[in-house]
Amino acid sequence: MMRVIAFTLLGVLACRELPDGPERVFEESFEDRCDGVPCGWSQSAGPDAAVRSVETFHPGEHGIELRGDGTTVLSPMGEVAPAVLMFGSLEANLSARCTDASLAIEVGLIDDATGISDTFRGRVSPPGDFARSITALIGDRALVDGGLSGGIGGGAFEVRVNTVLLRLEGDGECVVDHLIIDDVNASVGPRPGPGAGC
Amino acid sequence: MLHWLIAFGLAVGSGVVYADDANADDANADDATTGDANTDPPHRSADEGTEIVEDADTHWLLGLGLLIGTPLENDFDRALATRAYGDPSPTYGADLGALYRVTRGFSVGLRTAVRHRYWLHYNQPAATLFSVDLLANLDLRHTFRHRAQIGFQLAGGFAVVSTRLGGESVRDLGGRVQLGPLATFPIVGTLRILVRIAYDFHRLSIVGETADLGGATFLLGFEVRE
Numbered sequence: 001m002m003r004v005i006a007f008t009l010l011g012v013l014a015c016r017e018l019p020d021g022p023e024r025v026f027e028e029s030f031e032d033r034c035d036g037v038p039c040g041w042s043q044s045a046g047p048d049a050a051v052r053s054v055e056t057f058h059p060g061e062h063g064i065e066l067r068g069d070g071t072t073v074l075s076p077m078g079e080v081a082p083a084v085l086m087f088g089s090l091e092a093n094l095s096a097r098c099t100d101a102s103l104a105i106e107v108g109l110i111d112d113a114t115g116i117s118d119t120f121r122g123r124v125s126p127p128g129d130f131a132r133s134i135t136a137l138i139g140d141r142a143l144v145d146g147g148l149s150g151g152i153g154g155g156a157f158e159v160r161v162n163t164v165l166l167r168l169e170g171d172g173e174c175v176v177d178h179l180i181i182d183d184v185n186a187s188v189g190p191r192p193g194p195g196a197g198c
Numbered sequence: 199m200l201h202w203l204i205a206f207g208l209a210v211g212s213g214v215v216y217a218d219d220a221n222a223d224d225a226n227a228d229d230a231t232t233g234d235a236n237t238d239p240p241h242r243s244a245d246e247g248t249e250i251v252e253d254a255d256t257h258w259l260l261g262l263g264l265l266i267g268t269p270l271e272n273d274f275d276r277a278l279a280t281r282a283y284g285d286p287s288p289t290y291g292a293d294l295g296a297l298y299r300v301t302r303g304f305s306v307g308l309r310t311a312v313r314h315r316y317w318l319h320y321n322q323p324a325a326t327l328f329s330v331d332l333l334a335n336l337d338l339r340h341t342f343r344h345r346a347q348i349g350f351q352l353a354g355g356f357a358v359v360s361t362r363l364g365g366e367s368v369r370d371l372g373g374r375v376q377l378g379p380l381a382t383f384p385i386v387g388t389l390r391i392l393v394r395i396a397y398d399f400h401r402l403s404i405v406g407e408t409a410d411l412g413g414a415t416f417l418l419g420f421e422v423r424e
Contacts, residue, residue: 029282031322031364057277058405060366095280132280178281 023081025090026107026161026181030064038064039076046071046168056177057130063096063177066103066168078161080112084183085157088139089120093180093187096126096133100172107137107181108162117162126174134187256423259297259305259337261392263419266290269315274361274409283317283325290314293417297337305337309353315411322364329359329411331374339382347382351394359411361404372402372411382421392421 032039033053041064043051050071056063066073083090092105102125110117120137127133164181168174180187267289269275275286291314297307310332317325332355339349353376360369378396385391398412 027282027320029319029322057407058361058363058366059368060362060364061281062364130277130280180282 023079024180024182024187025081025083025109025159026075026078026164026179028075028164028179030062030177030179033062037073038062041073041075044072044074044165054175056175061177063175064166065173065175066101066166067173069101069168069171072165072167075161075164077163080158080160083109083157083159084186085139085159088118088141089184090137090139090181091184091187092122092124092135092137093182094124094126094133094176095130095178096124096174096176097128097130098126098170098172098174099128101168101170101174102126103174103176104165104167104169105135105137106165106167108164109159110162111157112160113158123169130175130177132188136184137181257299258424259295259299259307259421260424261293261295261297261309261419261421263293263392263394263417264291265293265311265313265415265417267313267398267415268413270410270413272408272410274404274407275317277407278317278325281319283319285317287316289411289413289415293419295335297335303339303341303349305335305339307335307337309333309335313357313411325361325363327359327361327411329357331355331357333374333376337380339380345384347390349380349382350378351380351396352377357400357402357411359402359404359409368405370402370404372400374398374400374412376400376415385420388423390421390423392419393417 028038030038030041030053034040036052037043038053041051046066047068050067051073052065053062054065055061064073090107090109092107094103096103102123104123105121107120108117109120118139118141120139122135122137124133124135161181164179166176269286269289279285291312293309293311295307295309297305299305310330313327313329313331315327319325333353334355335351335353337349337351339347341347353374355374357372357374358369359372360367362368376396376398378394380392380394380396382390382392394415394417396415396417398415400412401408401410403409
């Protein structure tokens with residue numbers, strides 16, 4: 001009898017459901033390619049063909065490469081996701097490498113319910129080898145009229161990413177193979193995978 | 199998976215105890231019938247498997263087992279983590295060995311093993327690692343009470359490691375050294391339970407990232423003597 005109970009308990013433990021993690025405000029892995037660039041991304045400034053999809057540390061892993069000062073790309077529009085905007089800031093978490101260049105990041109958010117929008121900006125200088133780089137993104141209007149975050153106190157919102165802009169600053173190049181935009185201190189650590197645990 | 203291995207081990211372990219008890223009961227019954235408890239030498243057993251274990255003409259030990267291992271944190275895991283892959287799974291695998299018994303307690307031979315590990319991703323297929331090992335093996339054992347064997351294995355060789363991300367695979371070659379204690383227990387005839395706890399030294403470069411695929415492994419399987 002004890003053995004039956006033990007087997008049953010072990011089965012329940014082995015086959016338990018994993019909880020779903022929270023939605024990211026925005027996440028892009030640049031794996032899907034359309035006409036030589038990551039699908040949905042478009043070049044808005046810089047020399048011709050200065051943006052392309054490239055292999056990164058493994059043939060099955062891809063990123064977006066930007067070359068030349070001022071080269072800019074725009075993301076596709078994001079899904080609606082919950083966000084907690086404290087002190088009018090977000091953070092960007094990138095797996096990236098840069099040579100003689102840095103990246104400016106701008107994120108346009110809109111609150112679907114109220115129509116209030118804000119742009120969050122930051123800059124990051126990744127090293128020459130792929131590494132995780134994290135930078136704060138500060139809302140333009142947070143200190144003027146509260147902006148999307150409602151001011152110093154912040155709050156929880158259902159937001160949609162209007163666009164994410166990456167702009168190269170410097171004559172070198174940068175490759176980004178993963179990008180997360182999320183609440184401050186919430187972008188590190190992957191979400192649990194889907195499915196059961198056995 | 200670990201839970202099932204533990205449960206399987208407990209169940210099999212219970213079976214071994216029952217078998218030993220049954221043999222002891224049979225021996226006691228025989229002694230009671232004949233009235234002579236000291237007819238057989240104390241080191242002999244009527245069990246066929248024990249006879250073969252102690253038979254100098256028995257040279258081949260064939261083993262097959264399932265293994266589970268704990269991963270070591272390494273650069274390859276960190277490279278995947280920055281791309282939103284999750285923590286590595288335990289290492290699952292199977293191990294097949296053929297040893298030639300040179301002397302009563304010393305055997306040499308070859309072992310091959312397959313191992314699998316994966317990393318989940320939130321919206322991409324899981325990254326997977328699959329390796330095939332070929333190891334030369336030295337095996338030292340001592341038999342206790344003519345039944346259980348406790349020993350030590352040292353193995354060395356190489357492994358072909360295939361990593362698959364986003365539908366693309368890359369193969370790398372690396373050395374592998376494994377050492378650790380083992381034990382075998384009789385079940386029936388020449389079939390024995392094999393338990394091995396080992397530590398692997400298995401560092402290689404996977405697409406330029408240092409990957410330490412070693413660590414502790416636990417193997418549970420069977421061994422046949424011929």
